[in-house]
Amino acid sequence: MVRQTPLYEAHGRYGGKFVEFGGWLLPVQYAGILEEHRAVRQKAGLFDVSHMGEVRLTGPAALALVQRLVTNDASRLQAGQVQYSPMCYPEGGVVDDVLIYKQADEDYLLVVNAANTGKDWDWIRENAAGLEVTLQDLSAETAQLALQGPAAPTILSGLTTAPLGELPYYHFISRTEVAGKNVLLSRTGYTGEDGFEIYCATQDAVFLWDSLMSAGEVYGLQPAGLGCRDTLRFEACMPLYGHELSAGISPIEAGLGRYVKTDKGNFHGRKILADQKQNGTxxxxxxxxxxxxxxxxxxxxxxxxxxxxxxxxxxxxxxxxxxxxxxxxxxxxxxxxxxxxxxxxxxxxxxxxxxxxxxxxxxxx
CATH class of the missing domain: 2.40.30.110 (Aminomethyltransferase beta-barrel domains)
Known part of the structure; x- marks a missing residue:
């Protein structure tokens, strides 16, 4: 069954043309891929990425579980920081690549790829067995909007009192307001441009989308689809799961060795990945x-x-x-x-x- 995000009808209002992606019906383009691509590079674009999955890990063993799952060293994170990491099988291939949000010492949010959400959830649960940790799949109740491009800070500043100028790259504010709605606000991005991710309750997604589009109209903001999301990430050489990463491609082969910390302790794939780092692939x-x-x-x-x-x-x-x-x-x-x-x-x-x-x-x- 093909799923729809909370913004499905809004995309129709803005002229979105739909395709199936990862089990979801999503807009591939609105005005056109080239026009949307250039808008993000020169002004700003707004993406619906509500299809992404969110898994929360809390409890005394939350960090231990994250460390077992991912290749990067999450112990280096401070509260309010985000970290990118591959998540590997024991054989060194990639289960998924994820973003790790440290909300507190015993509270982590993993953002996973849409097509992998079910598989990732099963993998995380399997690895949590016997650990003092609570898992929550927040995917169904969470929507995510991504505002990307050089005008993104200006547009967003008109809708929030959050200190955007003090929010560094790969950091987040766990609780703030945008257009009067409670959100988690981060600054990462998958386009090679500056930008923000707005995580909100599904019932607030349409209001926030329309508010951002209205605030951004004078700055040239355009709705942006999957087509330009792919060309933008491709130009920045950001990997796409199923293409540059997969169960059959290790992070070392993919050129992501900087995210593999073999000295942090044991994790899935450590032995094979350490050998690849030392001896090549x-x-x-x-x-x-x-x-x-x-x-x-x-x-x-x-x-x-x-x-x-x-x-x-x-x-x-x-x-x-x-x-x-x-x-x-x-x-x-x-x-x-x-x-x-x-x-x-x-x-x-x-x-x-x-x-x-x-x-x-x-x-x-």
């Missing part, structure tokens, strides 16, 4: 630019001569750079910058070259 995620005509799409073969050396994980036209770019897992010997290889596009070999990641980085970041 057979495959490596690279960024590449198409040198010939064509767009690389996910699952396209990467070739060196007639030998298959890898697979495209994501490929797209990059609007901010006016280039056709891609991400792909290749045999590590073909990963150095400047390396040439071919992308097989419908049976035709099109040349490409390895380039640095991320492709896009906002000014001042």
């Amino acid at each position: 057979r495959r490596t995620l690279v960024g590449f630019e198409m040198l010939g005509r064509g767009i690389a799409r996910a699952e396209y073969p990467i070739l060196y001569g007639e030998k298959r050396i890898g697979t495209v994980t994501t490929g797209s036209y990059a609007p901010s750079l006016d280039k056709n770019l891609g991400l792909g897992l290749v045999d590590s010997e073909f990963a150095p910058l400047g390396q040439h290889f071919d992308i097989s596009i419908r049976g035709k070999s099109v040349p490409a070259q390895v380039i640095p990641k991320p492709f896009y980085k906002r000014k001042g970041n």
Whole structure:
């Protein structure tokens, strides 16, 4: 059964065109992917990300459970900080990549990917067995709006008294108000731009969406769909589960070794990931630019001569750079910058070259 977010009817009012994603019916675009992409880069865009899952862990063993589950070191978090981390299987593949919100010493919120919510919940429950910890799946009662772009602070400041100027990147305020509604307000983002996430009760989502759109109209705010969310995160080389990360791709292979703290104590996958960090991996995620005509799409073969050396994980036209770019897992010997290889596009070999990641980085970041 395909699910709808609390904002489904609002998206229709704003001209949203729907697709199924992760079991949810979500807007892929409104005015158009390119227009929405440029709005986020230059002004601001508003996303409905209410399909994401939220799991709360409380109790004396909450931190111990988080540490067992994730590869990053959550013991470094202060209350009000957010941390990104892969969550791995014992074999080193990725269950999901999550955001960890530390609300208090015995109170953590994990934000998980929509398509993985059920699987993640089962995995967390399995690992919580025997620990003094209480688990709550808050996904059904929580909506999330993401306001992204350089104008985001200005737009939001007109609707809240929260000290936005004092809220650093990857921090949050657990209880504040936006447009008179109680919310959790964070500053992370999945676009490569500055921006905020507003977690609210599902019944408040439409009011907050309309309030933000009204406040942002003079600043060029546009509703933004999944299409530009993907092109934006792709330009910033942020991984997408099922593409750059999966049960068959480790965080080390995906270039996320900085989020794997093998010295923090035991966690799932630690032995294998420590070996990969020390000795390298057979495959490596690279960024590449198409040198010939064509767009690389996910699952396209990467070739060196007639030998298959890898697979495209994501490929797209990059609007901010006016280039056709891609991400792909290749045999590590073909990963150095400047390396040439071919992308097989419908049976035709099109040349490409390895380039640095991320492709896009906002000014001042």
